[in-house]
Amino acid sequence: MQKRNDELSTVRGRAVRLDAFGGPEALKILEIPAPQAGPGQVRVRVTAAGLNPMDWIMTADANTAARFGLSLPAGFGTDYAGRVDQVGDGVTGFAPGDRVFGGALSRAVADFVVVDATGGIAANEAHHTPNGVDDRTAATLTIAGRTASAALAVVELGPDDTVLIGGAAGGVGVFAVQLARLVGARVLGTGSATSADFLRALGAEPVAYGDGLADRVRALAPRGITAAFDLHGTETVHAAKALGVPDTRITTIAAQIDGITPANGANAAPGALEKIAHLVATRQLRVPIAASFTLEQIHTAVELQAGRHVKGKVVIDL
Known part of the structure; x- marks a missing residue:
């Protein structure tokens, strides 16, 4: 496992970043070293990131960003889905290759995110993706x-x-x-x-x-x-x-x-997210995907989301 993690430590990936708070025009796509999973953490290779109005609202200006604990340079997006590709010391319940989804506050629109394996906070968590739920859909569930x-x-x-x-x-x-x-x-x-x-x-x-x-x-x-x-x-x-x-x-x-x-x-009840994922997996609840975009189309995707007239969810494919 250590050799595998060492190999992954040299990986680079794309990430959306802001050097100044503002609208979609402030978003940049950079290639950066992939973050490393520390003790109790997992790194996820993101395959899809779902957008929410809060993503652009909380990065629109410095005062709002501060209320969410954000500082520059900042990432973008919170909902993600993908596969675990690195595990930190002490992690149980997750292994490389596991399909997962969850939240990574203002950093989900990136090739890699690191989250706490036991995190119960919507901004920093991973959950196993049930069979029957595709990654695009899983990436829309958390927020x-x-x-x-x-x-x-x-x-x-x-x-x-x-x-x-x-x-x-x-x-x-x-x-x-x-x-x-x-x-x-x-x-x-x-x-x-x-x-x-x-x-x-x-x-x-x-x-x-x-x-x-x-x-x-x-x-x-x-x-x-x-x-x-x-x-x-x-x-x-x-x-x-x-x-x-x-x-x-x-x-x-x-x-x-x-x-x-x-x-x-x-403040949702414990287990609420897992219940929703189960409802999707058993086809009792469906998530309409209004549009999906590549990472290179992030500006167009955010402009569509910010218009507040989308029927369903907007997803970025990575």
């Missing part, structure tokens, strides 16, 4: 899946609920809609006119966002809604309040509102 699971837990969603999900066609929305349906809830999902068929295929009843949202929801659900997730901003929160939903049954992911408990994927 969005955990966040959606946390949203259901905040409002304690159940089979007697009718839930309004704002931004239902987005990266978190596709998980939230399906998880809500799996617990038996009726789902109304906001989106554009062009996303209506997409939302129906996920199991949601589409409703157009914009002025008059509360009236349109009232027409669809004359008996009222009982819970709401706002996965985009605050419009869904205001509509839910107007329809009499109590603050305790409303959650957000992109806005802080007094009295509303936000859903944070980092």
Whole structure:
């Protein structure tokens, strides 16, 4: 094993880096020495990295980056999937060649990442990829899946609920809609006119966002809604309040509102990510891949993701 690790220590790989915080134009592709797995760590040869809005939000400016503990030079992206290719001292449960997925905060869009083998933190972890889950799909699960699971837990969603999900066609929305349906809830999902068929295929009843949202929801659900997730901003929160939903049954992911408990994927219940991966493997949950790009197309991919009109997930193939 030591000889194998020594051979791998000379490997170089590509990585997306930022020398200054900013938009997609700040992203650079560099060839650098591959990071080395230390004690308790594994190195992963990344095959796919899933993008999330938080990736570009937290690297857009220095103040936001500091809140996430990022400093320059910085990497980019958090969700990854691939194979273990190096293990550090004391690691059990992982071996070279194992398929894995997880999170590596602001460093996942790279040929290699190093994470803690026993890490339970979304920003620094590895999980075995179940059979039946391809790498592209596995690379989309960590942030969005955990966040959606946390949203259901905040409002304690159940089979007697009718839930309004704002931004239902987005990266978190596709998980939230399906998880809500799996617990038996009726789902109304906001989106554009062009996303209506997409939302129906996920199991949601589409409703157009914009002025008059509360009236349109009232027409669809004359008996009222009982819970709401706002996965985009605050419009869904205001509509839910107007329809009499109590603050305790409303959650957000992109806005802080007094009295509303936000859903944070980092606080998802233990085992939530493994449960979602199992649902994907058993075809009870599907992850629509809106688009995939090569590493050299990173600027185009991030611009698409930042537009916030993607139906499903965006993935970088490495």
